[in-house]
Amino acid sequence: MSISARDAPASPVLRVTGLSAYYGELRAVYDVSLELDRGDILAVIGANGAGKSTLLRSLAGLANQGARSHIRGTIEFDGRRLDKMTPEQIVDAGVALVPEGRRLFARMSVEDNLLAGAYLLRCRRTARAKLEEIYALFPRLRERRMQVVSQMSGGEQQMVAIGRALMSSPKLIAFDELSLGLSPAMVEEIYKNLRGIVADGTTGILVEQDLQRALKVCTRFCVMLEGNVVLEGRPGEVSEAAITAAYFGEGHG
Amino acid sequence: MADDNLYWVGIDLANGVLSGAMLGGYYALISVGLALTFGVMRLINLAHGDWVIFAAYLSVTLATVAGGSPFWTLMVVVPVMYGLGYAVQRGLLNHVSVQATERRGMSPVFGLMLPLLVTFGLSNVLSQGLLLVFSADTATIKNDLSYSAIRLSEDLSISTLRFGFFIAAAVLLSGLALWLKTTHIGRAIRAASDDPEIAALMGMRTRHVYAVASGVALASAGVAGFMVGMTRSFQPFDGPSFLLMAFGVAVLGGLGSMLGSLIGGIVLGVVQVLAGTYFGPAAQQVAGYLVILLVLALRPQGLFSGKSR
Numbered sequence: 001m002s003i004s005a006r007d008a009p010a011s012p013v014l015r016v017t018g019l020s021a022y023y024g025e026l027r028a029v030y031d032v033s034l035e036l037d038r039g040d041i042l043a044v045i046g047a048n049g050a051g052k053s054t055l056l057r058s059l060a061g062l063a064n065q066g067a068r069s070h071i072r073g074t075i076e077f078d079g080r081r082l083d084k085m086t087p088e089q090i091v092d093a094g095v096a097l098v099p100e101g102r103r104l105f106a107r108m109s110v111e112d113n114l115l116a117g118a119y120l121l122r123c124r125r126t127a128r129a130k131l132e133e134i135y136a137l138f139p140r141l142r143e144r145r146m147q148v149v150s151q152m153s154g155g156e157q158q159m160v161a162i163g164r165a166l167m168s169s170p171k172l173i174a175f176d177e178l179s180l181g182l183s184p185a186m187v188e189e190i191y192k193n194l195r196g197i198v199a200d201g202t203t204g205i206l207v208e209q210d211l212q213r214a215l216k217v218c219t220r221f222c223v224m225l226e227g228n229v230v231l232e233g234r235p236g237e238v239s240e241a242a243i244t245a246a247y248f249g250e251g252h253g
Numbered sequence: 254m255a256d257d258n259l260y261w262v263g264i265d266l267a268n269g270v271l272s273g274a275m276l277g278g279y280y281a282l283i284s285v286g287l288a289l290t291f292g293v294m295r296l297i298n299l300a301h302g303d304w305v306i307f308a309a310y311l312s313v314t315l316a317t318v319a320g321g322s323p324f325w326t327l328m329v330v331v332p333v334m335y336g337l338g339y340a341v342q343r344g345l346l347n348h349v350s351v352q353a354t355e356r357r358g359m360s361p362v363f364g365l366m367l368p369l370l371v372t373f374g375l376s377n378v379l380s381q382g383l384l385l386v387f388s389a390d391t392a393t394i395k396n397d398l399s400y401s402a403i404r405l406s407e408d409l410s411i412s413t414l415r416f417g418f419f420i421a422a423a424v425l426l427s428g429l430a431l432w433l434k435t436t437h438i439g440r441a442i443r444a445a446s447d448d449p450e451i452a453a454l455m456g457m458r459t460r461h462v463y464a465v466a467s468g469v470a471l472a473s474a475g476v477a478g479f480m481v482g483m484t485r486s487f488q489p490f491d492g493p494s495f496l497l498m499a500f501g502v503a504v505l506g507g508l509g510s511m512l513g514s515l516i517g518g519i520v521l522g523v524v525q526v527l528a529g530t531y532f533g534p535a536a537q538q539v540a541g542y543l544v545i546l547l548v549l550a551l552r553p554q555g556l557f558s559g560k561s562r
Contacts, residue, residue, distance in 0.1 A: 067358035
């Protein structure tokens with residue numbers, strides 16, 4: 001049961017077909033297929049180890065690295081085959097990932113981290129203007145632009161990580177564990193900005209532990225369990241009890 | 254009489270500090286390439302000293318064949334060394350790096366050992382190759398600046414060449430630091446040294462980025478080799494002694510820091526020259542290495558590195 005476009009006649013911007021991801025012999029994602037339309041926000045819900053992060057890493061090209069890990073299946077984005085590309089080519093094709101744990105360049109300043117996100121040739125000329133957009137979105141970062149990021153709070157670091165991904169002007173942006181380890185106030189602030197972050201026409205994928213919050217912002221969701229997508233739909237279509245049951249693997253198998 | 258003694262003590266000291274500091278610029282330029290490749294790729298390039306000597310021979314050959322002022326040879330030596338550095342990294346070292354061995358699912362221990370073995374082999378190939386082509390006779394770049402000096406007072410003077418090289422080293426190291434800080438490729442070099450996986454997510458082709466860093470490192474070794482050739486005589490097997498000195502300077506300054514290399518070079522230069530002045534030539538090397546050991550014992554992250562890595 002794939003999520004197909006209901007009222008949009010255009011073809012989906014992202015189409016994942018039969019995707020499996022392996023770490024050595026271990027299969028972390030099992031035959032996942034999904035489709036997203038332009039402007040959708042997909043929430044990927046699931047417990048630890050359900051394969052959510054691996055799914056995002058597969059999209060970004062990080063799960064296809066030689067002997068350690070590889071993927072099977074196809075990922076089509078904007079008519080291009082991401083599963084055949086390197087991470088460098090994928091970001092150039094318009095897909096950006098905000099990685100789990102933020103993974104900032106720790107010894108570099110806020111501004112250097114952001115500018116690192118604009119390394120691609122197509123981004124360099126507009127880097128300064130883009131920087132101003134990010135500072136408008138997160139004014140706190142402008143105040144601390146020369147600060148080394150390792151000295152900042154988790155929430156501020158998450159802002160830098162989001163800003164760094166936005167610097168490449170992505171058409172699809174994926175957030176891995178957006179609110180993990182942040183204070184409730186900071187989570188509130190970042191979610192308040194999410195609509196601005198995933199601007200018109202941009203597609204978003206959100207991996208989130210917080211079910212309620214995820215369902216509030218997404219246009220579609222899927223629940224993962226042990227590498228499989230066990231439930232998918234739109235918020236409101238499925239009862240929260242059914243989602244919780246799928247999350248814990250009850251009533252399946 | 255007492256005044257006279259004091260004057261000469263002061264002159265000795267001033268001469269020692271001045272010429273030591275001048276020597277430091279040259280030391281810094283020899284070591285900065287080593288510090289750069291280690292700082293970026295965690296790659297210890299055991300062939301670094303041999304590349305310096307290789308560049309010195311290249312300068313000598315060009316100057317002998319074409320004649321004229323030897324300074325023009327830099328215009329050939331620097332780009333050639335950059336190209337060699339890029340090619341060796343891209344064609345050889347990228348395949349044995351920590352990152353490459355990880356990709357193949359091998360233990361990280363291989364990632365540390367393989368580059369050491371490969372660059373050690375490269376060091377031997379370079380020095381034996383130089384021996385084959387140039388024989389074991391000493392070589393030097395002939396120039397009319399060798400004995401020229403700038404007189405600061407009646408008894409105080411510095412070598413014109415050393416002074417020029419010190420200024421050149423300070424300018425080049427500042428330029429390198431600025432390049433790393435402000436350009437897209439410089440930022441990519443720092444990013445790739447911090448987290449290669451995330452650097453790739455930014456669109457940085459890390460294999461290319463590493464090759465550029467290695468190219469710049471060998472370009473700096475090219476300038477250093479020219480300076481070696483201009484100020485002393487050298488032989489095919491002199492590489493390892495330059496490597497040892499470069500390690501010392503890099504350790505003093507904190508590996509990976511450009512400004513640290515300059516300060517480390519000056520510290521080593523001043524200590525060596527002063528030890529030579531007061532305790533004779535034999536003390537020169539000993540004092541240098543004592544200082545390095547002392548710094549390693551008390552401040553292993555180097556004198557001017559902000560944080561330990």
